[in-house]
Amino acid sequence: MSLTSAATLATLDKTGPRRITDLAVAEGVTQPAMTVLVRVMEESGLVERKGDSSDKRVTLVCLTEAGASYVRTRRQAGVNAYARLIDELTGDEVAALAAALPALLHLAELDSHAREKSDR
Amino acid sequence: MSLTSAATLATLDKTGPRRITDLAVAEGVTQPAMTVLVRVMEESGLVERKGDSSDKRVTLVCLTEAGASYVRTRRQAGVNAYARLIDELTGDEVAALAAALPALLHLAELDSHAREKSDR
DNA sequence: GAACATGCATAACGAACTTATATAGAACTG
DNA sequence: CAGTTCTATATAAGTTCGTTATGCATGTTC
Numbered sequence: 001m002s003l004t005s006a007a008t009l010a011t012l013d014k015t016g017p018r019r020i021t022d023l024a025v026a027e028g029v030t031q032p033a034m035t036v037l038v039r040v041m042e043e044s045g046l047v048e049r050k051g052d053s054s055d056k057r058v059t060l061v062c063l064t065e066a067g068a069s070y071v072r073t074r075r076q077a078g079v080n081a082y083a084r085l086i087d088e089l090t091g092d093e094v095a096a097l098a099a100a101l102p103a104l105l106h107l108a109e110l111d112s113h114a115r116e117k118s119d120r
Numbered sequence: 121m122s123l124t125s126a127a128t129l130a131t132l133d134k135t136g137p138r139r140i141t142d143l144a145v146a147e148g149v150t151q152p153a154m155t156v157l158v159r160v161m162e163e164s165g166l167v168e169r170k171g172d173s174s175d176k177r178v179t180l181v182c183l184t185e186a187g188a189s190y191v192r193t194r195r196q197a198g199v200n201a202y203a204r205l206i207d208e209l210t211g212d213e214v215a216a217l218a219a220a221l222p223a224l225l226h227l228a229e230l231d232s233h234a235r236e237k238s239d240r
Numbered sequence: 241g242a243a244c245a246t247g248c249a250t251a252a253c254g255a256a257c258t259t260a261t262a263t264a265g266a267a268c269t270g
Numbered sequence: 271c272a273g274t275t276c277t278a279t280a281t282a283a284g285t286t287c288g289t290t291a292t293g294c295a296t297g298t299t300c
Contacts, residue, residue, distance in 0.1 A: 002255080002256065002257095004256080004257090019278075019279090020278075020279065020280095021277090021278060021279080029256090029257070029258090030257080030258065030259080031278080031279070031280090032257090032258080032259085032260095032279085032280075032281080032282095033256075033257055033258075034279095035279060035280060035281085036256085036257090036280095036281095037256090039280095055265080055266070055277095055278080056264085056265055056266085057264070057265050057266070057277070057278040057279065058265095058277095058278060058279080059278085059279070081234075084234075085227055085230045085231060085234065086227070088230055089223055089226055089227065089230075092223075093222065093223035093226055094223070096216075096219050096220040096222070096223045097220050097223045097224070097227075099216050099219065099220065100216040100217050100219065100220035100223075100224075102213065102216070103209060103212075103213035103214070103216045103217045103220075104217070104220075106209055106213055107205055107206070107209065107217075110205045110208055110209075111205055114201075114204075114205065122286080122287065122288095124287080124288090139247075139248090140247075140248065141246090141247060141248080149287090149288070149289090150288080150289065150290080151247080151248070151249090152248085152249075152250080152251095152288090152289080152290085152291095153287075153288055153289075154248095155248060155249060155250085156249095156250095156287085156288090157287090159249095175246095175247085175296075175297070176295080176296060176297085177246070177247045177248065177295070177296050177297070178246095178247060178248080178296095179247085179248070
């Protein structure tokens with residue numbers, strides 16, 4: 001599974017059904033790339049396409065139950081991997097990390113905004 | 121410039137001349153991939169090949185001055201980008217980050233070791 | 241010194257993108 | 271309300287960066 005596929009599934013999980021162009025912008029790839037990606041993920045049963053009734057050009061991409069389950073599994077694997085590493089830190093280090101968490105989240109948010117601007 | 125190229129230059133800068141197989145392992149790619157990468161970087165004037173006198177099979181890859189300068193420029197750009205983001209944090213957040221720095225470095229080190237093991 | 245091991249190179253192929261362009265539906269315009 | 275124009279997606283061809291398989295020259299071993 002490509003990095004972009006996983007990120008797209010996570011985005012769908014976080015924000016609900018989206019149109020293809022939308023997803024392409026969100027993941028920073030071109031629309032044709034996202035079209036192909038969605039086809040592949042559909043063939044794997046991770047997403048479904050639903051036509052929009054009010055605009056017959058758009059196809060809404062939705063997570064299937066299998067897709068949602070995949071996202072959960074992957075997220076859990078990431079959490080576990082980090083947990084294993086953090087277990088090897090000293091108590092002081094863990095405390096320092098915990099204290100820095102709000103700052104790190106803020107940094108991540110600022111970074112994603114900066115990325116959006118420079119992408120356009 | 122590909123991510124792997126930049127990482128390879130950084131490795132050469134950090135550890136000095138290396139043989140191609142070595143670099144491939146360090147960057148987690150195959151030897152043929154590194155062979156091609158080195159050729160491209162050589163054509164761009166960023167590295168030089170030097171034969172090893174004690175073993176005529178090996179080619180030692182060395183940073184040229186242009187390559188070293190490229191590494192410095194890129195590193196500085198990264199520092200600047202982070203500095204710009206950190207400037208937007210509150211004083212408390214910056215302090216928390218600074219306090220967590222040793223823990224973060226330790227985490228990064230643990231992570232790279234874990235990666236080495238799972239790569240093999 | 242013959243057989244095997246090692247370091248690098250080359251070839252052929254695949255995955256994940258890109259740009260350019262086609263097509264069908266929506267929206268605007270005189 | 272027919273014709274242009276815009277928008278959402280699809281398809282095609284080409285690029286980049288990797289892979290596996292294999293060849294070739296040099297080293298190592300018994």
